[in-house]
Amino acid sequence: MFRIPLIVRGEVIDDCLLEFNGRRGEIGFCTPDVEHYIDKIVLQRPSAMADLYSIDFESILDYLSELSERLNFTNNAHMQEAFDLSCLTSGLSESILRYQYENIPYYFQRDVVEDMTENLIGIDNIEGWVEQRPRNNNDTKVSIRAFGSRAVHIIAGNAPVLAATTIIRNAITRSDGVIKLPSNDPLTATAIALTMAEMAPEHPLTRHLSVAYWKGGNESFESKLYQPRYIEKIIAWGGYASIQYVTKYLQPGIDLITLDPKHSASIVGKEAFENEQTMREVAAQAALDIASLNQEACVNARVIHAVCGTNEKGLANVNRWGEMVYEAMQKLPDTISTQHKAFDPQLREELDGLRLFDEDHRLIGGVGSEGAIIISQIDEPVDFSHLLACRVANIVPVDDVDTALKSVNAYTQTIGIYPETLKQQIRDNLAWQGAQRIVSLGGAVNLVAVSTPQDGIEPVRRMCKWIVDERHSNNLPLEAI
Amino acid sequence: MPSIVERLIEDPLNFVECDYYDCFQISCADIEQIHLEGAKKRFDQLRDSIPILRKLASEQRIESIEQINDLVPLLFPHTVYKSYPFSYLEKNRFDKLTRWFNTLTAEDLSQLDVSSCTSIDCWIKVIEKGTGLKPCHTSGTTGKLSFLPRSHDQWYTQINLIGNMIRDWHGKNSGPDLKKNHLPYVQPHYKSGSAALLRGSQTQIEVFSGGADNAVYLYPESLSADVASLAGRIRVAESRGELGLLRIQPELLARRDEMVERERQRPERMKEFLQEAIARFGGKPIVLSSVWPILFDAAQDGFANGVSQVFAPGSVLISGGGLKGRDLPDDWRSQIFEFLGFDQAYEVYSMSEMMLLFPSCTEKNYHVPPVLVPFCLDPETGEALPRTGRQTGRFAYLDLLPDNYWGGLVTGDEVTMSGWDEPCGCGRAGPYVDHEIRRYSQKEGGDDKINCAGTPEAQQRAINFIVNS
Numbered sequence: 029m030f031r032i033p034l035i036v037r038g039e040v041i042d043d044c045l046l047e048f049n050g051r052r053g054e055i056g057f058c059t060p061d062v063e064h065y066i067d068k069i070v071l072q073r074p075s076a077m078a079d080l081y082s083i084d085f086e087s088i089l090d091y092l093s094e095l096s097e098r099l100n101f102t103n104n105a106h107m108q109e110a111f112d113l114s115c116l117t118s119g120l121s122e123s124i125l126r127y128q129y130e131n132i133p134y135y136f137q138r139d140v141v142e143d144m145t146e147n148l149i150g151i152d153n154i155e156g157w158v159e160q161r162p163r164n165n166n167d168t169k170v171s172i173r174a175f176g177s178r179a180v181h182i183i184a185g186n187a188p189v190l191a192a193t194t195i196i197r198n199a200i201t202r203s204d205g206v207i208k209l210p211s212n213d214p215l216t217a218t219a220i221a222l223t224m225a226e227m228a229p230e231h232p233l234t235r236h237l238s239v240a241y242w243k244g245g246n247e248s249f250e251s252k253l254y255q256p257r258y259i260e261k262i263i264a265w266g267g268y269a270s271i272q273y274v275t276k277y278l279q280p281g282i283d284l285i286t287l288d289p290k291h292s293a294s295i296v297g298k299e300a301f302e303n304e305q306t307m308r309e310v311a312a313q314a315a316l317d318i319a320s321l322n323q324e325a326c327v328n329a330r331v332i333h334a335v336c337g338t339n340e341k342g343l344a345n346v347n348r349w350g351e352m353v354y355e356a357m358q359k360l361p362d363t364i365s366t367q368h369k370a371f372d373p374q375l376r377e378e379l380d381g382l383r384l385f386d387e388d389h390r391l392i393g394g395v396g397s398e399g400a401i402i403i404s405q406i407d408e409p410v411d412f413s414h415l416l417a418c419r420v421a422n423i424v425p426v427d428d429v430d431t432a433l434k435s436v437n438a439y440t441q442t443i444g445i446y447p448e449t450l451k452q453q454i455r456d457n458l459a460w461q462g463a464q465r466i467v468s469l470g471g472a473v474n475l476v477a478v479s480t481p482q483d484g485i486e487p488v489r490r491m492c493k494w495i496v497d498e499r500h501s502n503n504l505p506l507e508a509i
Numbered sequence: 510m511p512s513i514v515e516r517l518i519e520d521p522l523n524f525v526e527c528d529y530y531d532c533f534q535i536s537c538a539d540i541e542q543i544h545l546e547g548a549k550k551r552f553d554q555l556r557d558s559i560p561i562l563r564k565l566a567s568e569q570r571i572e573s574i575e576q577i578n579d580l581v582p583l584l585f586p587h588t589v590y591k592s593y594p595f596s597y598l599e600k601n602r603f604d605k606l607t608r609w610f611n612t613l614t615a616e617d618l619s620q621l622d623v624s625s626c627t628s629i630d631c632w633i634k635v636i637e638k639g640t641g642l643k644p645c646h647t648s649g650t651t652g653k654l655s656f657l658p659r660s661h662d663q664w665y666t667q668i669n670l671i672g673n674m675i676r677d678w679h680g681k682n683s684g685p686d687l688k689k690n691h692l693p694y695v696q697p698h699y700k701s702g703s704a705a706l707l708r709g710s711q712t713q714i715e716v717f718s719g720g721a722d723n724a725v726y727l728y729p730e731s732l733s734a735d736v737a738s739l740a741g742r743i744r745v746a747e748s749r750g751e752l753g754l755l756r757i758q759p760e761l762l763a764r765r766d767e768m769v770e771r772e773r774q775r776p777e778r779m780k781e782f783l784q785e786a787i788a789r790f791g792g793k794p795i796v797l798s799s800v801w802p803i804l805f806d807a808a809q810d811g812f813a814n815g816v817s818q819v820f821a822p823g824s825v826l827i828s829g830g831g832l833k834g835r836d837l838p839d840d841w842r843s844q845i846f847e848f849l850g851f852d853q854a855y856e857v858y859s860m861s862e863m864m865l866l867f868p869s870c871t872e873k874n875y876h877v878p879p880v881l882v883p884f885c886l887d888p889e890t891g892e893a894l895p896r897t898g899r900q901t902g903r904f905a906y907l908d909l910l911p912d913n914y915w916g917g918l919v920t921g922d923e924v925t926m927s928g929w930d931e932p933c934g935c936g937r938a939g940p941y942v943d944h945e946i947r948r949y950s951q952k953e954g955g956d957d958k959i960n961c962a963g964t965p966e967a968q969q970r971a972i973n974f975i976v977n978s
Contacts, residue, residue, distance in 0.1 A: 186960040212960070266960055289960060324960070373888065373949050377921065381588025384561045385609060388594050411595045411653060411745050437750035461750060 030057040030113050032214050032241050035221040036068045038234040048211070048243065055116045057214055062242045063249045069238050070258035071178050071204045079232040080176060080202040085145070085155050088199055089138045091233050096136035098223050101129045106219035113215045114188060119324045119370060125188070127363035132192050132220075145200045147479035148488040149174055154201065157497055167501030174492035176203035176236075177260040177283075180253065182244075182274070184265035184287075185213030186324045194263075195220050199233050201491050206253070209241040210266075245273040256281030261491060263287070285490050287483060290326040290441035291414075292317075294469055295432045296334045297450040301345045310446050311352035313470030317444045318421040319357045319365040319399060320473035327442045327465075327472045330416035331409045332423045333432035338407050346425040347390060350403035354392045357399055357419060368418035371397040375420060378412040394420060407431060429454060438462035441483060444469040514539045518546045521880040521909035525669050529677035533937040535879050537929055540939050541577065541896075544882040547909035549574045552583070555915055558615035561589060562915045578893045581884060584905045584917040587862060589613065590647075590655035595745050598738065599756045603632045614658035615913045616640050629654070629734040633703045637661075641913075645705040646734050647861040653741040654734065657705065657862060658914045666910060667864050668712040675825055675855060678868050684853070685794075685825060687717040692825065693790045694724035695797045697782065697807070702732030705861035710798060717796050725789055727782045728771075736764050776810075783807060787819055794823035797849070800830045805841050808848035818850035826854040829866075831946065858942060862918050864910040870935035873944040874928075882907040883940050885926045886919065888949065896940075899927040903949065904942070921949050 034041040044058040062069065071077070101107050111129045115122050134140060145151050152158050157171035181194050191213065198205035207217045221239040228234050242249055253259065254277030262282060264270040267289040278284055294317055300310040317329040334349065336342045357365070379394045382402065389410050394400025399419025402410055409422045416422060426432050433454060436443065440462055445451040446469035455466045464484035467474075482488075513531055516523040521543070524532065535543070552574050556566055562583070566572075569582040593609040596602070603626040611618040621639045626632040629646070636642050643661045646654040672688045685692070694714045700721070701711055714724045739761060746753035771778075786795075797820075804826075811817060826849065838844070846852040856869040867875035877883045885894045885902040894900040904924040908916030925943040932938045 184960050269960070326960075374921075377586050377588045377919075380586035380919075381592040384564060384585070384589050385592045385612060387609070406594070406596070408594065408596055409749070414748050431752065434752035434755070435750045437747070439748075440750075 030055065030215070032057050032059045032209065032218055033222070034060040034062060034065060034241075035218055035225060035237070035239045036065055037236070037238060038225045038229040038231075039068070040222060040225055041065060048241075055113070057113075057241075059241045062240050062246075063252075066249065066252050069206055069240065070253065070255075071236075072258070074178075077176065077178075077202075077204060077236075080204075080236060083232055085151055085200075088202075088233065089141055091228065091231060092136045092141050092196065092199060093138040095220075095224060095227060096133040096138075098227055099133045099136060099220065101126075101132070104219070104223060106222045107132070107216075110188070110213075110215035110219035114213055117185070117212050117214065118188075119186060119212070119368070120322055121362075121366040121369045123362040123366055124322060124364065128188050132189065135189065135192050135196060141196060141200065144196070144479035148481070148486070149201070149492065154492070169499040171497040171499075173495055173497075174201070174489070175495050176201045177491060177493050178204045178258060179261040179263055179491060180206045180208060180259055182208045182262065182264040182266070182270040183210060183213075183217065184270075185210030187321060188213055188216040190265070191217035192220060195224075195237065197488055197491060198237055201488065202236075203491060204236040205238070206259075207237070207239045208244070209239065211241075214241055244270070250274075250277065254282065260493070261285060263487065263491065283490070285485070285487050287485075287487060288439075290439055290464075290483065291330050291416075292327050292442035292444070292465075292472055293436065293440055294329040294332040294444040294446075294472075295429065295450070295454070296332060296336075296446050296469065297429070298335045298337075299447045299450070300334070301336045301349065307345075307349050308352055308356075310469065311349055312356040313444075313446065313468075314353050314421075315356035315360060316364075316470045317472040318353070319360055319419045322365055322368050323399075323417055323419050323421075325473060327474075329442075329444055329472055330421055331413050331435070332421055333435065334423055334425050335427075335429055335432065336425050337427050338425050342425050342427075343405060346423060347403055350390070350392060350401045350423050353421070353423065354399075354401040357401070365419065367397045368399065369397070371418045372415065375412070375415045375418060378410070378415060379420070382410065389422075409435075433457050433461055436461040436463050441465055442467060442472045444472045446470075514543060517543045517879055521547045521550075522666065522912070524878065524880045524910070525666055525673070528681065529670075529673035530681050532879055533876055533939060536938055537940075540879050543879050544907075544909075545574070545577055547880060548577065548580050548882055548907055551907070551909060551912070551916065552580075554912065555615055559915050560612040561585070577882065577896075580882065580907055580917060581886070581891070581893050581905070583915075584884070584907065584919045585915060586919050587655070587921060590657055590862065591653045593656075595653065595742055596756070598629065598742065599746075599758060601627055606632060607636075610636075610644075610656060610658060613914060614642065616642055616658065616660075629738060630703070633734060643708065645703050645708045645861065646737065647705050648737050648741070653745075654738045655861070659708075659864075659911070660913055663864060663911065663913075664708055664712045665716070667709065668716045670864075671713065671827065671866065672716060674857075674866065674868050675827075678855065685823065687796065687825070691717060691719040691723065693793065693795045694718040695786050695790065695795050695820075696724055697727045697779075697797075697799050697803055699728045699732040700724075700726040700730060702737075703734050704732055704737060707732060713796070713798065725782065725786045727778060733764075735761060736768055739765055739768065779807065780810065783811065783816075783819075787816070791819055792821055794821045794825075794851075796825045796827075798827040801828055801832055801841065801845065802835045802837070804828070804845045804849070805835075805837055808845050811848045812844075817848050819848060820850045822851045822853070824849070824851040824853060826851070827857065828854055829857040829859065829869075858946065860920065860922075862920075863906065863908050864916070865908055867942060869944070870933060870937060870941075872934040874933050874935070874941040875944070876933070876937055877928075877940045877942065879939060880909040881916075882909065883926060883942070885924065888923070891919075896929045898930065899925060901925040904946075922946050923949055 031044045041060045043060045046061050047058045049056045114125050153174040157173045160170040183194050184190050217239045224234045263285045265287045334346050336345045382389055383391050388406050390403045392401045402422040404424045407426045409424050442465040443458055443463045444467050458466055513527050593606055597606045603623040607618050607623050623635050633644055636644055641660050642658050644656055644658055646656050648654055675684045676686045696710055718724055746757045857866040858875040859866040865878045865881045867877055869875050884905040885900040886905050888903045894902050904922045905919040924946050928940040933941050
């Protein structure tokens with residue numbers, strides 16, 4: 029049974045007495061009883077945030093870049109152990125996970141963190157009070173500074189980089205973070221925190237991070253934790269699965285930031301079908317957006333609208349193109365994509381049903397776990413499009429871009445588009461239909477860190493408290509009193 | 510006179526005429542022979558008349574059934590009965606829906622004129638009028654209706670078998686013979702409709718109760734298949750953004766409110782229904798068919814109003830389907846019987862797609878009738894687990910009764926099956942299934958698995974949760 033130690037402010041607590049049995053063949057693990065340590069986990073006194081302000085941003089960068097070196101997968105035993113466990117709990121296969129773990133140090137590098145901070149918050153805003161541009165005829169001077177908050181992060185576990193990102197965000201915002209581990213990645217955040225504890229046990233950044241597992245819905249613990257006197261923000265990934273236990277503790281004083289589950293899509297313009305060569309190139313780009321990370325992420329394309337027309341010629345084109353996408357998907361390197369190791373049985377049932385009645389939707393592949401491309405022969409996706417996963421995508425031919433545009437909704441995160449000119453043309457429309465990230469086809473799953481707002485909601489800015497200092501002039505109406 | 514085994518080999522439909530009790534005393538060797546001969550017969554008979562079966566058989570390169578496991582690749586995924594696109598309904602393409610339905614039945618639907626249909630209800634009526642079919646629908650968890658091409662006669666066969674079960678399950682003539690001695694029917698559901706459950710209860714009322722006058726209903730109206738399909742259609746429409754919502758029929762959207770209102774008034778209506786049932790049939794023996802949680806709620810309501818021991822001993826309850834995820838107190842069963850006033854209950858495992866029911870014995874095992882070939886499949890590979898010992902896997906079967914559609918199906922249920930080597934503790938021979946049955950889909954998303962990739966459906970659940978909590 030795997031041990032998941034509790035990391036509280038640099039202290040490693042390893043009395044793993046509580047066992048969480050993996051249900052029905054899932055992996056089991058044991059942890060300390062978080063309830064015993066609640067007083068250490070919460071930051072009782074807000075003044076204890078002060079030490080985070082004794083260090084400047086340069087030293088935060090120093091700290092993270094040293095951590096980057098120590099997280100090197102080849103010689104960090106904690107990360108190796110996290111990897112071993114992830115191989116059992118994650119939907120990603122071993123080769124992809126290995127590549128992901130090897131890449132984690134990159135996110136902590138000095139220039140990467142610096143760029144990210146500047147782009148997402150502005151280094152000036154976290155380093156000091158930034159005076160705002162005065163308005164005409166107003167002598168009131170306003171300064172603003174972004175302060176860290178005391179936050180609980182309920183993180184998603186479908187890719188290990190999410191744990192790393194959360195720890196970096198906690199550090200650059202000078203926040204006090206408690207990470208609640210997901211059972212599909214119960215050790216990555218712990219491994220990073222362990223490395224921090226060994227590297228600099230007394231450093232403020234180490235002292236303001238705790239990583240714990242408790243069973244979501246543990247009322248006795250959660251009712252003590254989610255108190256406005258201890259917690260200002262809850263950052264919850266994954267929608268219902270993570271907020272179902274949190275909502276009852278919401279009250280004024282606790283800000284809930286939800287990073288809701290999303291799906292992504294692609295739009296392929298008619299230019300893609302101009303010649304054989306282009307069709308093949310665009311197919312490879314589409315395959316990348318579908319199958320990278322085994323389609324485990326929200327950024328992966330699931331429904332692909334192809335503006336090739338729905339007449340006979342259009343269908344012939346899209347059917348041939350679908351074959352190309354399928355072939356390209358099968359050729360992706362195993363660091364990016366493999367056969368899915370736990371093919372969704374519900375999706376398989378749907379594919380099996382579809383295969384026998386293929387008048388409206390043609391199916392390529394999907395016999396084993398190699399993935400599948402469903403090519404609609406009508407201008408609409410399959411009714412089970414919400415289940416598309418495990419490298420199964422649905423290509424939908426349409427007569428015009430408008431049909432594709434109107435199919436986007438608020439749950440659509442990323443839209444990959446070919447060609448670039450089409451992207452320029454429709455990006456505003458996409459935004460008001462609900463899309464949140466618009467990328468060139470093939471770039472949906474950007475495997476290197478890009479410092480951009482997430483899901484259209486700037487969660488990193490929202491993790492901060494934006495405190496205002498107003499300096500008033502002498503003409504306040506005091507004489508009236 | 511031919512033996513039971515010979516008669517069942519001759520035609521599985523002879524099961525209706527055979528002694529029900531004796532049919533569960535047949536040795537496994539004989540059962541296996543009934544299975545193999547029955548499977549051969551049905552496959553040979555239906556292969557060329559059911560297009561989807563023909564397609565599957567030729568893809569799998571299966572010409573004939575030589576041994577029982579040859580059937581496994583020929584069992585339909587249960588999704589075939591809902592593999593039509595929803596848009597057929599939104600666009601009134603009932604011609605295409607008919608063409609799809611025609612691939613699932615040996616009946617010829619190609620001459621049907623469905624051009625005037627603008628609703629599912631109408632489409633089903635046209636089929637009923639023009640063919641020997643009396644199709645039913647089910648509503649899956651996704652809200653998409655499955656349609657089954659069952660025939661008019663098959664409903665009577667099924668209900669006759671239930672009558673046999675009630676009479677003979679615990680020994681010959683151990684229970685009432687409802688076909689001869691009618692009892693009033695208490696139906697905590699709609700009066701009519703083409704939902705599988707309602708088709709069944711309508712036929713039961715005819716056969717066991719002598720007609721609708723001898724029955725009381727929760728809702729005296731018919732359940733519209735179009736209304737039943739709404740939830741699924743709206744969900745799919747929402748997942749398609751603005752376009753989806755534009756496509757859904759406005760008059761149907763308006764009926765959503767009707768449904769919501771009816772659901773809101775359900776507790777009140779339930780009270781009136783119980784009062785009516787008590788006024789008409791209180792103290793008398795009755796027939797009742799319902800799932801446990803509904804009965805439990807009715808009992809609580811009854812107790813709160815000082816009502817218990819409502820009906821007379823000698824009444825019959827047909828139930829099944831487990832607790833539907835409800836967390837009930839340990840003594841839920843005795844509370845229900847205390848309220849009802851009788852404890853003659855037949856608990857069965859079945860599903861809309863299956864004509865047969867598996868009755869539960871005193872050992873709480875569900876017994877498989879000899880004219881159904883049960884399989885326990887490896888959930889990973891889909892291959893049949895051996896017919897020996899105790900096996901847990903995905904339940905699949907070939908129902909040998911239907912002779913106009915293919916009775917082979919792979920279900921979404923995980924079951925544990927035994928009985929091939931030695932008889933059940935209750936003394937009955939042949940395969941049986943453990944009491945604990947669950948859906949494979951429940952297995953998904955174990956505790957605390959958090960993902961950033963998700964769906965509007967998950968989102969909607971989250972919103973409902975917030976609104977209702």
